[in-house]
Amino acid sequence: MSRFIVMTDLAVFLRQRLRWPALFSLAINLALLAPSIYMLQVYDRVLVTRSIETLVMLTILTGVTLAAFGALDQVRSRLLSLVGMSLEQRFGPTLLSHLIVTNARQTTTAADDGLKDLSTLRNFLSGTPVVALFDAPWAVVYVLLIAAFDWRLGLLAIVSVLVLLWLTWSNNQRTRSGLDGTLKEMRAAGRWADRCLANAEVVTALGMSDTLSRRWAEQTASVHDRNLTMGSRTGVLSASTRTLRQMVQVLMMALGAWLVIHEGASSGVMLATTIILGRALAPIEQIIGSWSAFTEARLAFGRLDELLAKPPEGVVATTLPRPQGHLKVEGLTHVTPDSQRILLRQVSFDAAPGEIVALVGGSGAGKTTLARLLVGVLRPSAGVVRLDGADIRQYDPRVLGPALGYLPQDVELFSGTVAENIARFTQTPENDCAEAVIAAAKAAGVHELILRFPQGYDTQVGEGGRRLSGGQRQRVALARALYQAPAVVVLDEPDASLDSEGEDALMHALQGLKQRGTTVVAVTQRRRLLGVADKVIVMRDGQVERTATQAQLQAQAQQAQQSQVAAAQRSAAVVAHPHQSRGQTA
Numbered sequence: 167m168s169r170f171i172v173m174t175d176l177a178v179f180l181r182q183r184l185r186w187p188a189l190f191s192l193a194i195n196l197a198l199l200a201p202s203i204y205m206l207q208v209y210d211r212v213l214v215t216r217s218i219e220t221l222v223m224l225t226i227l228t229g230v231t232l233a234a235f236g237a238l239d240q241v242r243s244r245l246l247s248l249v250g251m252s253l254e255q256r257f258g259p260t261l262l263s264h265l266i267v268t269n270a271r272q273t274t275t276a277a278d279d280g281l282k283d284l285s286t287l288r289n290f291l292s293g294t295p296v297v298a299l300f301d302a303p304w305a306v307v308y309v310l311l312i313a314a315f316d317w318r319l320g321l322l323a324i325v326s327v328l329v330l331l332w333l334t335w336s337n338n339q340r341t342r343s344g345l346d347g348t349l350k351e352m353r354a355a356g357r358w359a360d361r362c363l364a365n366a367e368v369v370t371a372l373g374m375s376d377t378l379s380r381r382w383a384e385q386t387a388s389v390h391d392r393n394l395t396m397g398s399r400t401g402v403l404s405a406s407t408r409t410l411r412q413m414v415q416v417l418m419m420a421l422g423a424w425l426v427i428h429e430g431a432s433s434g435v436m437l438a439t440t441i442i443l444g445r446a447l448a449p450i451e452q453i454i455g456s457w458s459a460f461t462e463a464r465l466a467f468g469r470l471d472e473l474l475a476k477p478p479e480g481v482v483a484t485t486l487p488r489p490q491g492h493l494k495v496e497g498l499t500h501v502t503p504d505s506q507r508i509l510l511r512q513v514s515f516d517a518a519p520g521e522i523v524a525l526v527g528g529s530g531a532g533k534t535t536l537a538r539l540l541v542g543v544l545r546p547s548a549g550v551v552r553l554d555g556a557d558i559r560q561y562d563p564r565v566l567g568p569a570l571g572y573l574p575q576d577v578e579l580f581s582g583t584v585a586e587n588i589a590r591f592t593q594t595p596e597n598d599c600a601e602a603v604i605a606a607a608k609a610a611g612v613h614e615l616i617l618r619f620p621q622g623y624d625t626q627v628g629e630g631g632r633r634l635s636g637g638q639r640q641r642v643a644l645a646r647a648l649y650q651a652p653a654v655v656v657l658d659e660p661d662a663s664l665d666s667e668g669e670d671a672l673m674h675a676l677q678g679l680k681q682r683g684t685t686v687v688a689v690t691q692r693r694r695l696l697g698v699a700d701k702v703i704v705m706r707d708g709q710v711e712r713t714a715t716q717a718q719l720q721a722q723a724q725q726a727q728q729s730q731v732a733a734a735q736r737s738a739a740v741v742a743h744p745h746q747s748r749g750q751t752a
């Protein structure tokens with residue numbers, strides 16, 4: 167169905183919420199006619215009748231109307247700010263969830279752009295340019311009013327409005343693509359700076375701050391150049407619009423004066439129509455003056471609308487029960503969405519509850535990619551990951567999330583306490599999850615370590631978990647992966663930063679998972695972990711090179727040991743009886 171027929175949530179929300187400010191604009195624009203009517207009455211009535219009483223009455227009435235205008239204008243601004251705020255509250259969480267998922271799937275390079283778009287739209291709604299947008303349609307009413315006084319004055323007003331509208335349109339055509347490009351480049355430069363700041367540690371240690379800053383300056387310089395060109399174009403247009411408006415008002419006055427002289431029209435009409443025309447043209451002039459704000463808001467709305475129009479991932483009508491952990495991987499292939507590079511090709515294997523599968527292989531073999539596909543972070547280009555027979559995409563994320571444990575290669579914790587991180591931030595005032603948190607920590611063999619922290623489970627881990635050491639972070643993250651006893655646990659190099667105590671704890675944790683019937687898939691390079699694996703999958707260039715069971719591995723190891731022993735015996739025999747050995751060989 168066409169998107170023009172189906173109004174998206176965002177469009178519906180804005181349409182509903184902007185109704186009130188639009189209604190206030192009606193009252194405000196009516197009130198703004200007061201000075202023109204006042205002038206008309208003073209010239210045509212008060213000065214003719216010389217009635218002070220009428221003058222006082224008219225002045226009081228106009229004063230009251232203008233005071234009402236002031237109050238209404240304030241309320242309208244407040245309403246618009248409220249719309250902006252509620253926009254962020256209403257769509258912020260949905261948008262962030264969308265962005266987290268799209269960022270994890272690597273289908274976008276700009277996760278935070280959506281939130282920036284939302285604040286652009288909010289700022290636009292709270293600013294002055296939007297007011298001009300509400301006032302601009304009133305130009306039609308003002309022009310008709312002028313025409314009601316005299317058709318020639320009306321004609322001049324129509325021509326002036328049309329010329330200004332044409333200038334606005336041509337400005338849009340000329341700056342549109344340029345502004346789009348500049349805004350995109352500005353965002354890319356902003357993201358570059360954000361990455362530099364996020365990696366401040368390595369940037370400082372390696373003395374890269376000057377070179378990276380220079381790269382950022384180069385990126386922004388071209389944007390500034392284009393901004394300058396665009397700004398001067400808009401500036402020229404804005405100045406011509408202002409001049410044109412003044413000239414048109416002079417012309418209006420001149421035509422009015424001509425009508426007064428030749429046709430006996432009232433001088434009140436001449437002044438009133440000039441003021442009304444000024445009112446009609448002001449919002450159009452303002453729109454041209456703040457064109458970049460309009461373009462930014464339009465682009466932000468377009469992007470948000472498109473993003474929010476997509477149904478959120480994982481919405482399923484039939485909720486499947488929590489899986490038991492029967493994992494089956496069928497012909498999994500993954501191609502990067504941007505470069506179309508094949509990272510994984512036709513990978514298949516299965517694992518039963520209580521089995522430990524070790525994924526091994528050289529750097530870049532595709533182990534991490536496979537781990538990401540198993541937990542649904544990446545979506546396969548072909549093939550399927552099944553849990554208890556169902557494609558993992560058929561599960562409601564609220565069911566699948568707690569049933570999965572994932573320890574990524576680069577562990578990041580979130581600012582909060584150790585307990586909050588282990589509980590995946592699910593604590594509520596009614597449920598502090600303490601029992602489940604301690605159970606997970608014990609299962610991960612990290613309980614004692616946490617008790618040694620200054621505030622135990624309530625220790626703040628700092629941004630990204632920086633207040634903990636690499637090994638501590640990894641062990642707390644393992645507890646997070648084991649929170650609420652998931653059915654399947656995927657561990658990407660869980661032993662990477664562990665000391666011998668940590669390794670012992672990990673081995674113990676793996677034995678515990680096995681006993682509890684948890685399915686474990688672990689990427690590893692260490693022999694020790696291979697010792698507890700039921701199955702070892704060797705990967706190479708994104709493909710399964712070989713699969714071996716623990717029995718086969720042990721048989722191989724035994725064979726290797728036997729052949730080593732045999733070789734050693736042969737060498738020993740050669741040393742002891744060199745002539746015999748030579749004779750045998752001959």
Ligand SMILES: Nc1ncnc2c1ncn2[C@@H]1O[C@H](COP(=O)(O)OP(=O)(O)OP(=O)(O)O)[C@@H](O)[C@H]1O
Binds near residue numbers: 527529534
């Ligand atoms: N988003 C991406 N775009 C393009 N190539 C990618 C992307 N992610 C990973 N790769 C490439 O895919 C290949 C497999 O990467 P992966 O991280 O799965 O390897 P790995 O076996 O886990 O390696 P390591 O043991 O070094 O962590 C690598 O050659 C990597 O360069």
